[in-house]
Amino acid sequence: MDKNPKRAKFIREATSLLSEKGYKAMTMRELASRLDCDKSNIYNYIASKQALLDQLLFEIADKFHTGLSEIEATTYPAIDKLKEVIRLHIRMTFDNPNKMQIHAFEWRFLEEDRKKLFIKRRKTYEAKISDIVQAGIDEGAFKSGDSEFLRNCILSSIRWLYTWNSPSKKTANPLEVEKNITEFILGGIKK
Amino acid sequence: MDKNPKRAKFIREATSLLSEKGYKAMTMRELASRLDCDKSNIYNYIASKQALLDQLLFEIADKFHTGLSEIEATTYPAIDKLKEVIRLHIRMTFDNPNKMQIHAFEWRFLEEDRKKLFIKRRKTYEAKISDIVQAGIDEGAFKSGDSEFLRNCILSSIRWLYTWNSPSKKTANPLEVEKNITEFILGGIKK
DNA sequence: TAATTACATAAACACTTGTTTATATTAGCT
DNA sequence: AGCTAATATAAACAAGTGTTTATGTAATTA
Numbered sequence: 175m176d177k178n179p180k181r182a183k184f185i186r187e188a189t190s191l192l193s194e195k196g197y198k199a200m201t202m203r204e205l206a207s208r209l210d211c212d213k214s215n216i217y218n219y220i221a222s223k224q225a226l227l228d229q230l231l232f233e234i235a236d237k238f239h240t241g242l243s244e245i246e247a248t249t250y251p252a253i254d255k256l257k258e259v260i261r262l263h264i265r266m267t268f269d270n271p272n273k274m275q276i277h278a279f280e281w282r283f284l285e286e287d288r289k290k291l292f293i294k295r296r297k298t299y300e301a302k303i304s305d306i307v308q309a310g311i312d313e314g315a316f317k318s319g320d321s322e323f324l325r326n327c328i329l330s331s332i333r334w335l336y337t338w339n340s341p342s343k344k345t346a347n348p349l350e351v352e353k354n355i356t357e358f359i360l361g362g363i364k365k
Numbered sequence: 366m367d368k369n370p371k372r373a374k375f376i377r378e379a380t381s382l383l384s385e386k387g388y389k390a391m392t393m394r395e396l397a398s399r400l401d402c403d404k405s406n407i408y409n410y411i412a413s414k415q416a417l418l419d420q421l422l423f424e425i426a427d428k429f430h431t432g433l434s435e436i437e438a439t440t441y442p443a444i445d446k447l448k449e450v451i452r453l454h455i456r457m458t459f460d461n462p463n464k465m466q467i468h469a470f471e472w473r474f475l476e477e478d479r480k481k482l483f484i485k486r487r488k489t490y491e492a493k494i495s496d497i498v499q500a501g502i503d504e505g506a507f508k509s510g511d512s513e514f515l516r517n518c519i520l521s522s523i524r525w526l527y528t529w530n531s532p533s534k535k536t537a538n539p540l541e542v543e544k545n546i547t548e549f550i551l552g553g554i555k556k
Numbered sequence: 557t558a559a560t561t562a563c564a565t566a567a568a569c570a571c572t573t574g575t576t577t578a579t580a581t582t583a584g585c586t
Numbered sequence: 587a588g589c590t591a592a593t594a595t596a597a598a599c600a601a602g603t604g605t606t607t608a609t610g611t612a613a614t615t616a
Binding site: 557558560563564565568569571573575576577578580582584585586 | 587588589590591592593594595596597598599600603605606607608609610611612613615616
């Protein structure tokens with residue numbers, strides 16, 4: 175991700191601490207102590223605390239958008255597109271739960287203008303997923319309903335994954351989790 | 366809730382600001398300005414900022430526990446117990462979305478000991494819901510699966526509700542939302 | 557080897573934070 | 587009326603915040 179190994183370590187520790195404490199509670203001093211360096215040294219890697227948050231947040235958002243674009247480019251029926259969306263979210267969570275947590279909860283600490291942009295992009299992203307749900311309804315593959323409402327239910331039922339730390343997590347592989355969540359979303363729990 | 370109307374207003378504004386900004390970003394000065402009083406005056410209502418968070422958090426947690434106890438006390442089959450749990454969460458969210466947001470995200474700013482207690486109680490609460498799901502599986506009403514995993518999916522698919530602010534929210538009543546989410550959880554979206 | 561860049565630290569700065577103290581005013585009760 | 591409790595404010599405090607400046611050392615490149 176970053177050619178510079180020191181900078182890479184900085185990003186890694188910063189991400190970890192940021193997800194652990196949250197933006198406001200994370201201090202540059204504590205981050206420095208985790209990096210075993212002086213606080214002022216951090217500014218060799220990043221311009222400000224806010225710039226760190228900004229970079230992390232938009233980096234993840236971009237990955238979401240890229241992933242979704244690839245899915246949209248296919249000619250899959252809606253149900254398969256939705257499956258790919260579920261897969262995308264689960265893979266990203268397995269790849270980096272910390273970043274997913276930051277993406278979900280720390281955006282409100284962005285500077286006003288950047289926050290507006292972030293929210294705007296998220297709305298675009300979510301609207302595209304609503305469209306897939308709506309297409310599924312139109313195709314007769316999904317039950318009828320409010321596509322926005324359903325999209326919220328769908329995305330939310332995946333969102334808890336970043337918190338997953340129970341013993342069963344260790345033995346779980348992404349593929350299996352993907353199968354189980356997809357089954358839950360598509361088929362519900364009733365027999 | 367509070368006989369004292371001034372104290373009630375204080376709690377109301379504090380809840381609103383706390384959910385809007387988050388614990389660390391909320392300042393006593395801003396809270397005072399919303400209450401149109403001096404910052405020091407706040408301490409006539411509450412011992413500390415931490416005490417405010419603590420009180421709010423455990424008050425909501427208690428409501429969850431009370432609600433769940435009533436459901437457990439019934440002789441309903443698991444599927445109806447689960448429906449009641451869904452109803453409980455949705456009602457509480459409609460009653461006070463701000464408090465639900467605080468309950469979901471601000472507990473990590475509790476003092477160490479109280480945080481441990483909070484987490485312990487939440488685990489107890491969640492385990493009871495897993496038990497209901499497991500009972501449903503055993504009764505043959507639900508598909509087989511990891512009851513903890515399914516419980517996470519279930520609770521998570523309701524959690525987004527506190528953010529709901531789209532136009533469709535206005536026309537929606539709790540009963541209808543209850544019906545739609547219950548349908549999603551039980552039956553999935555596939556036709 | 558010399559020069560430029562990357563990396564490091566100590567000290568200080570300007571500002572914000574929650575909270576306390578001392579003191580005044582208001583409201584409710586006997 | 588007089589007394590008590592509730593409510594209000596201004597001023598100050600000690601601790602913590604992100605960031606800058608000045609200065610040094612190590613690594614890389616020319």
